[in-house]
Amino acid sequence: MAALGKIRSKGVILICVIGFALFAFVAEEMFRSCDSTRAERSQRLGEVMGEKINAQDYQKYVEEFVECMKMDGQQASDDQLRERAWNDYVQERIISREAEKLGLAVTDQEINDIMTQGTNPLLVNIPIPDFHNQQTGRFDINAYKQFMNNYEQARMANPQIEQVYKYLLFKEKQLRQSVLMQKYQTLLAACVLSNPAEAEFNFNAEKLESDVQLAYIDYRSVEDKDVKIADADLQKKYDEMKPRFALPQEVRAIKYIQVKKVASAADRDNLYKTMQKAAAEIDSAGIENTVRKYQSLTAYLGVPVSKNAFAADMFAVIDSMGVGAVKGPVEIKSDNSFNVVKLISKTSLPDSIQYRMIGATAQTPEESKTKADSILKALQGGAEFESLAKKYEQSAEKVWLTTRQYERATNMSKDNMDFINALNNMGVNELKQLDTPQGSIIVQVLDRKNMVTKYNVALIKRTIDFSDETSHSISDAFKQFVAANQSVESMEKNAAKAGYQVRELTNVVTSAGGIQGVNNSKEALRWVFNSDTKKGDISEVITCGNNQDELIVMALTDIYPEGFMPLGNPQVNQMVRQEVMNDKKAEIIMQKLQGVKSVAEAQQKGAKLLDVNQITLASAAFVPELQAQEPVLSGAVAATEKGKFSAHPVKGNVAVYTFLVKDRRQLEGKFDKVSYMQRSAQRYLGMLGQTFQNELMKSAKVKDNRYLFM
Numbered sequence: 001m002a003a004l005g006k007i008r009s010k011g012v013i014l015i016c017v018i019g020f021a022l023f024a025f026v027a028e029e030m031f032r033s034c035d036s037t038r039a040e041r042s043q044r045l046g047e048v049m050g051e052k053i054n055a056q057d058y059q060k061y062v063e064e065f066v067e068c069m070k071m072d073g074q075q076a077s078d079d080q081l082r083e084r085a086w087n088d089y090v091q092e093r094i095i096s097r098e099a100e101k102l103g104l105a106v107t108d109q110e111i112n113d114i115m116t117q118g119t120n121p122l123l124v125n126i127p128i129p130d131f132h133n134q135q136t137g138r139f140d141i142n143a144y145k146q147f148m149n150n151y152e153q154a155r156m157a158n159p160q161i162e163q164v165y166k167y168l169l170f171k172e173k174q175l176r177q178s179v180l181m182q183k184y185q186t187l188l189a190a191c192v193l194s195n196p197a198e199a200e201f202n203f204n205a206e207k208l209e210s211d212v213q214l215a216y217i218d219y220r221s222v223e224d225k226d227v228k229i230a231d232a233d234l235q236k237k238y239d240e241m242k243p244r245f246a247l248p249q250e251v252r253a254i255k256y257i258q259v260k261k262v263a264s265a266a267d268r269d270n271l272y273k274t275m276q277k278a279a280a281e282i283d284s285a286g287i288e289n290t291v292r293k294y295q296s297l298t299a300y301l302g303v304p305v306s307k308n309a310f311a312a313d314m315f316a317v318i319d320s321m322g323v324g325a326v327k328g329p330v331e332i333k334s335d336n337s338f339n340v341v342k343l344i345s346k347t348s349l350p351d352s353i354q355y356r357m358i359g360a361t362a363q364t365p366e367e368s369k370t371k372a373d374s375i376l377k378a379l380q381g382g383a384e385f386e387s388l389a390k391k392y393e394q395s396a397e398k399v400w401l402t403t404r405q406y407e408r409a410t411n412m413s414k415d416n417m418d419f420i421n422a423l424n425n426m427g428v429n430e431l432k433q434l435d436t437p438q439g440s441i442i443v444q445v446l447d448r449k450n451m452v453t454k455y456n457v458a459l460i461k462r463t464i465d466f467s468d469e470t471s472h473s474i475s476d477a478f479k480q481f482v483a484a485n486q487s488v489e490s491m492e493k494n495a496a497k498a499g500y501q502v503r504e505l506t507n508v509v510t511s512a513g514g515i516q517g518v519n520n521s522k523e524a525l526r527w528v529f530n531s532d533t534k535k536g537d538i539s540e541v542i543t544c545g546n547n548q549d550e551l552i553v554m555a556l557t558d559i560y561p562e563g564f565m566p567l568g569n570p571q572v573n574q575m576v577r578q579e580v581m582n583d584k585k586a587e588i589i590m591q592k593l594q595g596v597k598s599v600a601e602a603q604q605k606g607a608k609l610l611d612v613n614q615i616t617l618a619s620a621a622f623v624p625e626l627q628a629q630e631p632v633l634s635g636a637v638a639a640t641e642k643g644k645f646s647a648h649p650v651k652g653n654v655a656v657y658t659f660l661v662k663d664r665r666q667l668e669g670k671f672d673k674v675s676y677m678q679r680s681a682q683r684y685l686g687m688l689g690q691t692f693q694n695e696l697m698k699s700a701k702v703k704d705n706r707y708l709f710m
Helices: 002-009 011-042 055-071 078-102 108-117 141-149 151-157 161-190 196-207 231-245 265-284 287-293 312-319 365-380 385-391 414-425 468-484 488-494 522-528 570-593 599-604 631-638 673-699
Strands: 044-048 051-054 208-218 251-260 326-332 337-360 399-402 431-436 439-463 502-508 542-544 550-560 608-615 621-623 628-630 655-666
Touching: 044 055, 044 078, 051 055, 051 078, 055 078, 055 161, 078 161, 078 673, 108 141, 108 161, 141 151, 141 161, 151 161, 161 673, 196 208, 196 673, 208 570, 208 599, 208 631, 231 570, 251 468, 251 488, 265 287, 265 326, 265 337, 265 439, 287 439, 312 326, 312 337, 312 439, 337 365, 337 385, 337 414, 365 385, 365 431, 365 439, 414 431, 414 439, 468 488, 468 550, 488 550, 522 542, 522 550, 570 655, 599 608, 599 655, 608 621, 608 631, 621 631, 628 631, 631 655
Parallel strands: none
Antiparallel strands: 044 051, 208 608, 208 655, 251 502, 251 550, 326 337, 337 399, 337 439, 431 439, 542 550, 621 628
8 A cells, every 4th residue: 555655646757757658659650750751752753643753763764774775776875865764754654544544454465466476666676686587577576485484594604695685674665655655546546536517628728729919018127116115015915925935843044154174285195195105015015904004994805896886986997907006096086085906806707696505514613514525525426406405404595696785895704705706706507615614505506697897906095084183273263263253243244254154044944954065963953943042142163074074153043933934034025025026017017008909009008019829728828038937828818709909908927918819729639528537637636646745744743853863
């Protein structure tokens, strides 16, 4: 009882202790939840239709996409390929979601049927000969399935196979998405219809042709100073044109100075002397050692490659050399480099080699070699290759090796080099044993195709780069200029005297991924869109460029939130003002031409005369002297009877017109209702095809935060 009494006497303290413990427990869980939420947000690269895009998932897609495009021979830069990857990634998500709503799907059987047919462009354009039927050129699904089934085994013997494997998987993914898009577009096309009345109207619009005598007064005949424009005029016209100025995302405007770091004369001279030493040593000190010693941007592969492995200007140098010759230092403008080249050999070799192999693995290299010797002797004694392979639980599939698969490799192991050189020099049906520390293999060449000239080249390539001293000198001078000019007005006033140029960008958006024209400028873009950056702020000097070789300073000049670009924007204001100017000039000219009854009277009022023939309602009339298309003129002519003068002056894009319809004729042709209905529907579908994806993008509310990720 005494104990209970003590507990009761300390009740308040106990309640506080228990309450604090509960709070600590809840707080811990809350902090964990917050940490988890922050971690998830830190990986949120964007959003499509309310669905978050994870940065890691997207990066994996980009890597697959870029590698696939490079294997397809795309010449675009990595930045361009990444932008295409983003567009494809977003479109894939949008179309997949739309298709799901409509009940559209692509089955595995459909993909298998398309692959079996082998005529889809995505398959036909795969640049690997072993996946094509040599007679028809079609995609060979059997070769594809055999490759996939034996991938794991083939990869052990040739690691380069993994790149092909990933490429094919991505191609299959692209094929599936392409078929889904086709289904969606087919359904969309079925929704676009025409009718007999529209078909007849379009027929007459094409076949009813008019010749006119045109009288016109150009807007340029009225001087701008004679036109008075009030703010109310601009606002009224802006309200009419407002949909054209829609902003689906926030836009910011900047003025900036960009500085490129370049090598000084001393930097160039020092590198040239270094490359002269490399040229002298490439024969005496050993090729591989010399290439490594002089930190070449390209490794020595040790295998012959085709001319496609080199830039055009580099290959021109190589092709002019004799075998054994050394040339350099040679400056290559396309990549700003000095080069030393040694042509080791120049040989006619097959571009494609088909082979098969049997692997011999054991506990030690010696045991592997003994096992391989036994297999080789059995084959040389007449044993069937396939049967012997099955005995060792292998398929001995036939594989094609193409020059493209390895000639642009950044490095190559000795085992791979020996393997490729062996294949290059083996005859058809020849057998050869290759021993490596990982095991031994027996290889047989089955076919050699497309003989091309290949070059075994040792190349030492060094970029003509700026030194640290030059870099510091350029940076210090620029930073001193920025420190002394901390306003937009001051920068613009003094930039030219310091050797800099102030540029302007009025349409900076986060989806651009950087500042237009400035490489690797995500950090600069982050400053522009930072919530703390205010109009009129000047940034610090930011380092940009692919090789940290550019500097930029920016001033934020305007912020335009999502919605509509305001009339105060200089470009919008200029566009609206020009429209108002044309309207007011047209009013002046139309007043001058009011009441004229003939072309001659119009001429007396200052109009110029011109014959314009073959005007139809189906297309905009073209006025050669003004180099202008005038759709409104086509309509006015069609509404005026033959032999009649236009009842009212017509306001066009660049002039005011009156006219006399001199002649009108019905062109030959029979009205085919079905054909013209189809053509009308097809025309609408073409117009829709240009806009429906943009509309889908808008409705998907795509958010692009890539600029936040390095």
